[in-house]
Amino acid sequence: MVKQTIQIFARVKPTKKQTAEYFVDCEEQGGSLEFVVPRDLADGVINNKRENYKFRFQKVFDQTANQEEIFEAIAKPVADNVLAGYNGTIFAYGQTGSGKTFTITGGAENYNDRGIIPRTLSYLYQHFSKDSSMIYTTHISYLEIYNETGYDLLNPQHEASRLEDLPKVTIMEDPDQNIHLKNLSLQQSANEEEALDLLFLGDTNRMIAETPMNQASTRSHCIFTIHLCSKELGSAMVRCSKLHLVDLAGSERVGKTGVGGQILTEAKYINLSLHYLEQVIIALSEKNRSHIPYRNSMMTSVLRDSLGGNCMTTMIAAVSVERKNTGESISTCRFAQRVALIKNDALLNEELDPALLIVRLKKEIQCLKEELALVTGEQRSDKLTQEEIQQYVPSVMVCIPQNRLRVSASRPPHLQL
Numbered sequence: 001m002v003k004q005t006i007q008i009f010a011r012v013k014p015t016k017k018q019t020a021e022y023f024v025d026c027e028e029q030g031g032s033l034e035f036v037v038p039r040d041l042a043d044g045v046i047n048n049k050r051e052n053y054k055f056r057f058q059k060v061f062d063q064t065a066n067q068e069e070i071f072e073a074i075a076k077p078v079a080d081n082v083l084a085g086y087n088g089t090i091f092a093y094g095q096t097g098s099g100k101t102f103t104i105t106g107g108a109e110n111y112n113d114r115g116i117i118p119r120t121l122s123y124l125y126q127h128f129s130k131d132s133s134m135i136y137t138t139h140i141s142y143l144e145i146y147n148e149t150g151y152d153l154l155n156p157q158h159e160a161s162r163l164e165d166l167p168k169v170t171i172m173e174d175p176d177q178n179i180h181l182k183n184l185s186l187q188q189s190a191n192e193e194e195a196l197d198l199l200f201l202g203d204t205n206r207m208i209a210e211t212p213m214n215q216a217s218t219r220s221h222c223i224f225t226i227h228l229c230s231k232e233l234g235s236a237m238v239r240c241s242k243l244h245l246v247d248l249a250g251s252e253r254v255g256k257t258g259v260g261g262q263i264l265t266e267a268k269y270i271n272l273s274l275h276y277l278e279q280v281i282i283a284l285s286e287k288n289r290s291h292i293p294y295r296n297s298m299m300t301s302v303l304r305d306s307l308g309g310n311c312m313t314t315m316i317a318a319v320s321v322e323r324k325n326t327g328e329s330i331s332t333c334r335f336a337q338r339v340a341l342i343k344n345d346a347l348l349n350e351e352l353d354p355a356l357l358i359v360r361l362k363k364e365i366q367c368l369k370e371e372l373a374l375v376t377g378e379q380r381s382d383k384l385t386q387e388e389i390q391q392y393v394p395s396v397m398v399c400i401p402q403n404r405l406r407v408s409a410s411r412p413p414h415l416q417l
């Protein structure tokens with residue numbers, strides 16, 4: 001088991017507008033981002049008793065940082081852990097327009113603007129092609145959560161013109177408190193091109209379902225998940241890990257944006273789910289808290305493992321240094337400081353391949369039967385007699401836990417969220 005606190009990074013979005021006074025410090029052992037806010041410029045969001053607000057991060061990327069640097073420093077180490085069999089999550093948090101989507105997905109105009117998702121896919125598939133000692137299988141899912149309802153962005157059957165046209169995804173919890181996402185499709189992708197096609201399909205559904213009146217991307221959370229299984233040739237052990245790449249909704253406070261009607265309802269939901277995320281993070285950062293309120297929102301339920309569970313998690317605080325955004329930027333950095341206190345226990349997700357195990361056990365049974373036949377001189381066929389079946393069924397039913405019977409009817413456990 002690897003114990004690790006959530007790693008936090010900050011990225012400052014480039015701007016030509018007037019900025020607040022801020023300083024970026026990049027030391028060997030982590031960096032810092034500092035804002036200087038003159039007392040008389042307080043706008044009510046910041047408690048302006050102080051003038052200096054300094055926040056520490058693993059590293060701070062200033063305006064000139066490019067997508068390649070972000071991938072190398074933040075996403076590559078996470079991808080390496082996922083290849084080794086650990087779960088990983090990278091989530092971007094920040095106010096609307098602060099660069100979350102640019103960082104996670106990238107800009108569409110320029111190839112160099114590819115974000116973490118396409119670069120990670122490319123990195124993983126390059127690794128697979130270089131490593132001929134392993135067999136890799138990859139599945140992808142893409143979930144959008146809007147107003148507490150989940151939508152499957154990868155359903156190819158639907159020509160969505162509204163978000164509501166996409167299949168709705170619901171949460172189910174089994175008796176062992178594992179979360180299952182009903183209706184979320186898992187698409188196998190054999191190579192980078194197929195994976196990029198899926199990303200494109202999901203992003204297209206995300207955009208088509210958006211109109212000027214319904215800018216869902218600002219107000220929804222999107223979770224792109226790569227489900228990876230690997231097996232050494234000839235080995236019965238299989239490693240299955242998941243990588244969640246998460247673009248959260250804009251974190252700005254409702255009061256400041258002055259919204260109304262439908263948008264206010266949406267904003268309440270978003271702020272409510274980000275509020276619940278904050279509640280989970282506060283509970284996790286307090287010692288001796290036994291109850292963590294994951295169930296309050298769909299997003300915290302889905303990301304349960306990423307927050308204080310079996311996962312190596314990284315947060316990117318997307319920050320705008322434009323003067324008018326100083327309050328929100330400070331609140332984003334404060335949130336990150338809390339997140340940095342959360343400890344996760346990442347486990348190596350390794351188990352015996354059930355199909356191979358069955359083959360192996362069948363062989364063993366056959367050998368034992370042959371030995372028995374030699375000793376007793378009695379020839380036996382492979383098949384049980386009706387009498388034997390009647391005799392053994394009750395014992396078998398007692399030995400198989402009820403939840404096993406249920407789970408086996410749905411997706412295999414390693415492909416569940």
Ligand SMILES: Nc1ncnc2c1ncn2[C@@H]1O[C@H](COP(=O)(O)OP(=O)(O)OP(=O)(O)O)[C@@H](O)[C@H]1O
Pocket residue numbers: 012013014094095096097098099100101102103107217218219248249250318
């Ligand atoms: N590092 C960057 N370099 C160049 N352009 C950027 C950068 N970050 C963001 N942008 C541009 O700024 C605009 C807003 O960024 P983006 O859509 O990523 O913000 P966001 O935080 O995802 O907003 P929302 O919450 O509304 O989804 C986009 O046009 C994007 O291309």
